Amino acid sequence: MSIYVAHRLFAAHDRALAADLAQRLAAKVGPEQVFLPFCDTDEEDLVAEVKGRRLFELDRERLRTLDAMVALLHGPSLDDGVCMEIGYAVACGVPVVVLSTDFQTYSLSETGPHLEFPDPLIQAVATRIVRVPRLGRPPTPEPPAASRFAAFRSRNLSQVDSALDAAVEALLDLPDGPEHQVSQSPFTSPSIYVEASPYGVWGDGLAETCRATGHTVTLPQRFNAPDPVAAALLDLTAACAATRLLADVSGPETPPGTALLIGAATARGVRTAAVHPRPTYTHAHGREPNWRNLMIQYATEAHLNTPEAVQAWLST
Template sequence: MALYYVAHRLFAAHDRALGAYIAHHLARRFGPDAVFLPFCDTDEENLDHPCKGRRLFELDSERLARIDAMVAILHGPSLDDGVCMEIGYAAGRGVPILSVTTDFQVYGPTADTALRLPFPDPLLQHVVDRVISVPQLGPPGGEGDRFERFLAQNLHAITRVATEVADALTDWPTPGPAMPPPSVNDQPLAYLEPSLYGGASWTAQVSDALRAHGFATHHAERFTNAAADPTLTASEDWTALAHASLAVVDIRGPETPPGAALVWA
């Protein structure tokens, strides 16, 4: 039996409810034992353990090590770093990743660019195998006051997303190759992921220190090279990460950026 992991933001009731709705829809199609839903299946609300965070990490990692596909729920410009780490873990193993969003926002390197991406970090676009996006509300009409009708329009979009996810998993592609082990070269490669909140001096200092110890370095360029297509530089960053024997990630800032969380995994 295949096992599907539903990765979602955990910290608010509406995020957990959306994850539970999609997991419930998948369980009706594939069976309850085919779906793993964090927080719910680890009983996080009631888990009593002297090192609860570590125990939850172990429980989630145990499932991540044997899943056949991941459904990752991603919304908004500030993506959940925990979900992005789960995506990075799955991508490194070659596990197919299906992303789900009802976000009507799109992103690009500049305001006037013709390039429109579903996520603020193009590295996510590169590692995710398929994006299911339903940004529109459902059809107007129905009964009740205007708020009830508006709620029905939003629930219609969520139902459509869940149905499309189940349909996609029914005919899911075979897993891709796992990230290869680091290349064995005379000069090892170090991958550097700078912080989006600044840190040019950090990059220079870390690069100098690594080169002094015999490393070649690759600096993530999908945000720093404004003249390049970010989808191409994201691919180059991921390829460099696959061949690196060391990754150094700057996680400074009010939150861990999504690409940094993905690389960190």
């Protein structure tokens, strides 16, 4: 059973949490069956002409050979690289267990149905969701002279332990066979799925630009549907069936559902472009500057930052 641990890479505590999960999995299925990004791509010491692209290629190769994925997602700002990897895995029929210790739930309107994650796509595609939102119980009896801070730390660590153990159990209990057989029937005319960003500056302008060039446009349904989870699956199918995906990736990170659709479309061979008019760049040792998470940057074939660039891409 080959298992991929998808996690946020950029802070030590995130990497440590993922390593703890990988160690528990390795004890059950063998260390050679568990892939831990950053650790197993040797990121700190890897030397390549274009390091970010090479890291993307290594991860993509691994994503194509999985039996299962476990993804660590915490809080309202979900890592766009992890969400892209979830979409890629789902489009390949790989079951995905999502683990969260977030104590909040989310809704798309004040009275709408509560969701486990800010974008219903995550909930829609997950084979299992392991959610442990409450702190562990206070120690009984309380250790003598324990400070309230030490006790609070202990309760948080207990919560994490419970979550990791539950994720391992969920992975070992996954059903056999592929998940989410997404239709890929082409439309009868040139089609493009347009995914806007709530942080974007163009509003409906992207869709109008596509229609002006003769494309049939499909827009997401999940944000306004009475059943956002069911509508999210329709969005996934539509994005994978389109001839092109045009995604506005503006924001502090690529919006999570957008990142997931980019991953799924990339796995299915859909031509994908990212609209990002105001990029900020990230820098890491030995790596070229990236204008977005490298999984987003290299999954998309073009970075478009003006209406003219969008029109040029649509004409190719």
